[in-house]
Amino acid sequence: xxxxLDRRAAAPPGTREAHRASTRRSLERSLRRxxxxxxxLVLPVAYLIVFEYIPMANNxxxxxxxxxxxxxxxxxxxxxxxxxxxxxxxxxxxxxGNTLVLSLYGFLAGFPIPVILALALNEVRARFFKRTVxxxxxxxxxxxxxxxxxxxxxxxxxxxxxxxxxxxxxxAPSNLLAxxxxxxxxxxxxxxxxTTGYSAIxxxxxxxxxDPSLYEAARLDGANRLQKIWHIDLPGIAPTVVVVMILSVGxxxxxxxxxxxxxxxxLNLSQSEIIATYTYKIGLLxxxxxxxxxxxxxxxxxxxxxLLAVNTVSKRVTGNGLW
Amino acid sequence: xxFKTTTRPDLRTEPDTEHRKPRRRPRRMPExxxxxxxxxxxxxxxxxFLLVVLVPLINVLASSFSSPAAVxxxxxxxxxxxxxxxxxxxxxxxxxxxxxxxxxxxxxxxGTVISLALTVMIAYPxxxxxxxxxxxLTGGVLFTMLFSGGLIPTYMVVQSLGMLDxxxxxxxxxxxxxxxVLIAATYFRASIPGELYEAAQxxxxxxxxxxxxxxxxxxxxxxAVIALMYGVGQWNQYFSALIYLRxxxxxxxxxxxxxxxxxxxxxxxxxxxxxxxxxQLADLMKFSLIVISTVPVMLAYPFVARHFTKGVxxxxxxx
Numbered sequence: 037x038x039x040x041l042d043r044r045a046a047a048p049p050g051t052r053e054a055h056r057a058s059t060r061r062s063l064e065r066s067l068r069r070x071x072x073x074x075x076x077l078v079l080p081v082a083y084l085i086v087f088e089y090i091p092m093a094n095n096x097x098x099x100x101x102x103x104x105x106x107x108x109x110x111x112x113x114x115x116x117x118x119x120x121x122x123x124x125x126x127x128x129x130x131x132x133g134n135t136l137v138l139s140l141y142g143f144l145a146g147f148p149i150p151v152i153l154a155l156a157l158n159e160v161r162a163r164f165f166k167r168t169v170x171x172x173x174x175x176x177x178x179x180x181x182x183x184x185x186x187x188x189x190x191x192x193x194x195x196x197x198x199x200x201x202x203x204x205x206x207x208a209p210s211n212l213l214a215x216x217x218x219x220x221x222x223x224x225x226x227x228x229x230x231t232t233g234y235s236a237i238x239x240x241x242x243x244x245x246x247d248p249s250l251y252e253a254a255r256l257d258g259a260n261r262l263q264k265i266w267h268i269d270l271p272g273i274a275p276t277v278v279v280v281m282i283l284s285v286g287x288x289x290x291x292x293x294x295x296x297x298x299x300x301x302x303l304n305l306s307q308s309e310i311i312a313t314y315t316y317k318i319g320l321l322x323x324x325x326x327x328x329x330x331x332x333x334x335x336x337x338x339x340x341x342x343l344l345a346v347n348t349v350s351k352r353v354t355g356n357g358l359w
Numbered sequence: 360x361x362f363k364t365t366t367r368p369d370l371r372t373e374p375d376t377e378h379r380k381p382r383r384r385p386r387r388m389p390e391x392x393x394x395x396x397x398x399x400x401x402x403x404x405x406x407x408f409l410l411v412v413l414v415p416l417i418n419v420l421a422s423s424f425s426s427p428a429a430v431x432x433x434x435x436x437x438x439x440x441x442x443x444x445x446x447x448x449x450x451x452x453x454x455x456x457x458x459x460x461x462x463x464x465x466x467x468x469x470g471t472v473i474s475l476a477l478t479v480m481i482a483y484p485x486x487x488x489x490x491x492x493x494x495x496l497t498g499g500v501l502f503t504m505l506f507s508g509g510l511i512p513t514y515m516v517v518q519s520l521g522m523l524d525x526x527x528x529x530x531x532x533x534x535x536x537x538x539x540v541l542i543a544a545t546y547f548r549a550s551i552p553g554e555l556y557e558a559a560q561x562x563x564x565x566x567x568x569x570x571x572x573x574x575x576x577x578x579x580x581x582x583a584v585i586a587l588m589y590g591v592g593q594w595n596q597y598f599s600a601l602i603y604l605r606x607x608x609x610x611x612x613x614x615x616x617x618x619x620x621x622x623x624x625x626x627x628x629x630x631x632x633x634x635x636x637x638x639q640l641a642d643l644m645k646f647s648l649i650v651i652s653t654v655p656v657m658l659a660y661p662f663v664a665r666h667f668t669k670g671v672x673x674x675x676x677x678x
Contacts, residue, residue, distance in 0.1 A: 059491070066489060066490070066491045070490070070566055072565055073483075073487065073490055073566050074484070076480045076481075076483065076484055076567070079480055080477045080478075083477055083534065083535050086516060087513065087531075087532050087533070087535075088508060091507070091508020091509065091515075092506065092508045092512070093512075094512030094515050094516065095508065095509065095512050097512070108515065152404075153408060159398065159401050160401065160405065165402075165405070169405050169408060172409055173408055173409070173412050175412070176412060176416075178591060178657070178660065179595075179656075180595035180596070180613055180652075182597055182616045185620075185621060186616070186620035186649060187415060187649065190419070190649075191415055191418065191419075195431070195432075195433055198433070198435075199415075229411065229415075232408075260391060260393050260394050260397070261394045261397050261398070262397055293510075294596075294597070294598055298621050312510075315509075315510055316602070319510055319514070320510075320514070325511050325515070328510065328511045329509060332509035332510055332511060332512075333509060336506055
């Protein structure tokens with residue numbers, strides 16, 4: 037009783053001190069009883085600090101002129117000079133443009149197709165056919181980027197590939213990969229080829245979760261298949277679609293290095309150079325760490341802002357968000 | 360027999376349709392004219408999808424078994440022309456490919472073990488509601504999904520740890536995936552009943568003991584999914600090797616492939632005097648190389664696919 041009063045006197049309830057004190061007490065108790073859990077956490081937390089959070093802190097060199105002697109903390113501050121240097125270069129706007137166009141195109145062309153595939157598959161009752169289509173369409177997901185790009189290069193090669201003949205028939209340029217205007221189409225459609233089947237899985241799962249009584253009601257109302265898709269399936273998967281859409285929009289500036297870098301050649305560079313590949317070249321090939329970090333940081337910040345903005349808008353409009 | 364049809368009158372009225380009748384789910388309504396046309400459209404659409412994915416894969420497979428001249432002349436479509444195994448022979452004679460294959464296997468095994476261990480070590484405590492600081496920690500993991508240090512800042516860490524140009528650079532950076540941690544924590548929270556934990560506590564089992572003897576054995580499907588995600592990812596990636604490795608003896612298969620397939624390095628057998636023949640063999644070898652390097656993933660494919668599907672499902676449960 038006196039202990040309780042003492043504690044109350046020391047820190048009135050509801051204040052920050054009281055909260056802190058109670059947290060400390062429960063931590064002590066928890067540590068005594070569950071110390072093993074905290075021991076388990078040591079390695080992963082160390083990993084997160086070393087390989088995730090220290091790199092974030094290393095971003096300060098974007099505001100410094102990094103030199104090996106001074107190291108990260110000893111190099112002189114230069115303010116926003118690195119960013120100014122980047123934007124003073126006319127290439128900067130090409131890079132940003134290329135990055136945006138490539139990912140927006142990828143998003144607009146690639147987003148609806150898995151939804152269509154899932155809706156179509158959902159109508160099919162023939163099990164063998166359904167399973168075959170599923171198994172085959174998500175197989176390319178497991179191919180590596182190197183393999184997919186090599187397949188593209190070989191299949192579209194004017195001398196070897198069968199697609200070159202096929203495209204030639206429609207009057208497309210004979211060597212697609214040497215043509216800067218074709219780079220985006222090649223990039224986006226090979227991506228769609230690789231990922232559609234796998235992306236459809238999540239929509240299939242959402243479709244499987246729709247209440248069967250809705251279809252029963254639609255049947256009684258005499259709805260046809262298209263009407264059922266429009267009035268039951270689509271509203272049913274809308275929350276999933278929104279979440280997937282936010283994630284894709286949030287990644288618009290985070291378009292991957294791996295594939296663009298492999299598809300690049302001196303002939304298509306005017307369209308295929310994106311921020312990620314440029315950062316690699318400036319940072320590791322030209323060893324200008326500060327400039328490369330500044331470009332990378334600019335990219336990450338834009339991306340973070342985009343993600344937060346899309347999430348907020350989506351929450352307002354549809355009530356669905358990531359958190 | 361007649362009874363069977365009369366119990367399902369909706370089937371009786373229906374003419375023979377284009378596909379087999381479902382075994383378990385009876386057809387709910389007779390197809391109207393519109394629906395029949397619509398279904399035909401859907402079958403055409405799905406068949407197109409199927410062919411678009413399948414044809415390039417079959418073309419690569421067929422090419423890999425064809426003669427160098429046929430491949431080089433672009434004469435192979437969906438069936439091998441002048442069947443030979445010379446492409447595969449050329450691949451197996453290439454020491455860089457074999458070294459890369461061995462390295463990749465090593466990186467996959469070691470990397471997956473490290474990743475899996477780290478993931479369980481953080482995900483299990485995170486799944487426990489009595490862990491103090493759980494929110495902060497979850498936030499710390501989530502934030503790495505939204506914002507990453509970037510290429511150069513991460514490179515500098517790896518450099519300062521002395522990992523550049525060592526095998527460690529292939530398995531340590533990137534070992535812990537935020538997505539996998541969230542999936543695992545969600546799974547542990549949802550699928551391990553609280554009663555089990557209480558019972559274990561009464562029996563005097565420690566947290567580690569409970570994790571090892573109860574949680575992990577109950578989570579085999581999850582562990583399989585996560586191990587496969589990490590394993591396939593490790594097998595397929597070339598980026599860490601590109602930035603961290605200089606020594607070609609440490610190269611994983613994907614980087615070797617990139618040099619041969621994309622950069623056209625190391626073309627053909629050296630013993631062939633004839634320039635044309637060398638070029639032709641180099642072309643053929645690319646197709647065989649694609650097939651061989653995909654075999655490990657494709658062998659596991661039926662198994663992998665089933666579990667990956669599950670992984671997507673687990674991931675879609677918001678936690």
